[in-house]
Amino acid sequence: MSKKQNANYQKHEISAFNNNPLIEAIRPAMDIKNFTKKIRVDLIVDQNVQQMDDFDRELMVELLDTVYLPDPELYTLYRSVLKAIMVSYLHRNPINSDTDGIQHQIATDKNYRIPDSINLSCCISCVGLSGAGKTVAIEKCFSLLPSVIQHNGYNGRYLNKQQIVRLKFEAPATKTKKGFVLNFLAAVDEALETPAGKGYYDEWKDDRSHISVLIQEAKCIAFSHSIGIVFVDEIQRCVGDDDKVDAATLSFIDNFFNSIGIPMVVAGTYAVQPLFSTTMSTARRLSSGRMFEFAGVQKTFIDQDDPLKIGPNPYFDMFVNAFYKPNLLRNTFNFDDDVKKALFYYSWGIQKLLIRLIKLCYEEAIRSGIEQITVQLIEDVYFDQFKLLHTALSAIREGTSGGYKDLIKFEKWEKCAQQHLVDAVIDKCSKSNSSELPLVEDDGMTIYVPPAKATYIPKDDLRNLSGMGKDAYIERFLGKKNGL
16 A cells, blocks of 8 residues: 555644645644544454464464553654644745755755754654663554655645655664665655665665765755654664764764754664763754653652652553453453562563563463463563563662663763762772872862872761751761750
């Protein structure tokens, strides 16, 4: 089935978004009820499934991968994507003569950037644990938007354009600018359904021109097809590149699309931290749209108004219940609270792992003849089938990274980037060869600590005393409550 559809123009309520064929061809956001109806996918299990042989029942279990329950934040993500597209088209109206001028400058000036005064593009960031559903969530939102719209005239004016509304591709494993641009061109060819061997990718893959020529040509292609938004997946691949000359850094990727006014969605694991820490301008741009964190489906949540109050997360129950299919097994069982606690503990709510754990439990219940899912069965499946993930999951439960770069969560990024003052002093002193005692000089701006091997490290680390009351301080330091 072709991805292309002919333009059907419809006026919007806001006048600024009218008289622009790129925007009028896009429908406003649907309400949350219809959104959920279109996004949610359930699995209907036939009543006679228990009469099937074990292999057919296991095949039915495999279909649990098709079940999808939208996260409460998904509707916000969908609206954010649609708004980013519509707003960015304001400065790319194909029937406006100024747009022709911009396209000419893009084609002739490799350093051209759309003026900030009319560039309304933004970047939506989706960061989180591997397997937490980032890519699927974005693809679900994209599925509600047209892929390519064919324009064959607008209000009596000539207009022959293939508008690519949304485009997805992955950051290159090679981490190079050329690899990034070629991945982009291949995605354009796929969206336009270009015949094999006749696309942009085939034209440029073996070209020996300087990389700047390829980049400029790719920008022309992106602008001429009026790309609405691009989704760059696996953005953490840009970390740790030793090729400083031709590195496809996050800053380069952002500049590539921002310079021609195309909004982005970037998705990656927590390993993207170094990319966000390079420059303030890059971090600001990458957070110019909404930021969404994917940390798994938590069983409980903390009340924002009362941090000490923890309550059950109704979405976790809804998510797990979507996979409760009693007809698959021949004995009665329930997803009671104990079962749900076990499912969460052994998957930590990471969607891919949680679904895999549930599937393997159904499969083991069929193979073993137990024909029901119990806490003991969940534990057995975890220790038998999740061995390679034990270390990583243990680290997540303990709130540490466990040596895994993609497990360093946002609240710990600052700690990774900046050492605590006390740690810095101790570290500097312990590494010194001097025998002099340290002398701290405070000029009101900085604290200078001369190198000193011999130093006094207090028994009571002052970082641990914050929040103590007056009586606690007296008892700690004086041993009695006689006032300060």
